[in-house]
Amino acid sequence: MQLARPVGREAASRKYDILSALMAFGLSQDKHVQRQVLRVMALITTRYNWQRDELTMGQGEIARLWSVDERTVKREMARLRARGWLVLKRQGARGRVSTYGMDLNRMLDDTRPAWPLIGEDFMARLDPAAAAGQGGSNVVPLRAVPVPMADGSVWAAAQAWLHAEDPATYGAWFHALSDAGLEANALTLAAPTRFHASYVATNLKEKLLSALRRVDPSVRDVRIVG
Structure with missing residues (x-):
């Protein structure tokens, strides 16, 4: 599925839906994935610009937010890029930090198996075509x-x-x-x-x-x- 960027009148509900999907997915996983999802949610809720799809934050700032050292930040950001959730948009240069984007569609695809844990209304809201029997993902059958x-x-x-x-x-x-x-x-x-x-x-x-x-x-x- 392709999610329209959460801006406009329905922006607030769309943002909550994405965070809810991440939360349900994280809680269904082991402690390592739970921690990774929590770190992503911390970045989203504190510094992510939804409208511009930009996360501009230095490793030192992220380390303070996550209560870890910068080496841990470097490793975790690399894992998130490899997972496809984090996308490097502009590499940092002298005096300027890197800018990242968030692949929200990839996040939703990866968390889709956990949607039933939230409820049928949630599944229908995020994928109305599948709920109506008109196609959609074959991972969580809504029809x-x-x-x-x-x-x-x-x-x-x-x-x-x-x-x-x-x-x-x-x-x-x-x-x-x-x-x-x-x-x-x-x-x-x-x-x-x-x-x-x-x-x-x-x-x-x-x-x-x-x-x-x-x-x-x-x-x-x-x-x-x-």
Whole structure:
């Protein structure tokens, strides 16, 4: 999706939406990613010029804001550039600091798997075309996902249970999982990304295992790999 720069009458709500997406994504991750997201949010809320897409701030100032040393700032800014969230617009020269831009669309794409944690209204607001069934991203399905086809496997039968219980959660998290084999009473499911696998394993494993045991009580564990 391409987000219009948050200026004009709806600027305030758009800014909150971007920050909300970052917050939900960060809270769903490990402590290292959480810290990185918090640092980005600190830059955005204190010094980022939304209208001009400019962040002009020296490493010393950033170090004070983040309560770290300048070497840490240098490493973290490099990681954010590599991630695509931070874009170097003008290299600093003698007596002048570097100017960066923020790739807000990249941030939203990367945080999209966490949108369901905020709510369906949030998802529909940020991607109304997908919510209306007119296309959009295929990462978080906002339109109805069809009932899984029965093929005689344990996973297909469990999918039907999960879909019947909570179609929204099924569409966002379970639909994309694929059967990677059942061995020693443990089912392995493959997720499309490491984040997807990590989120399901951390937050939805019990729900997943419960559905599997309804279908086959001999299933003792479920593993999610990305």
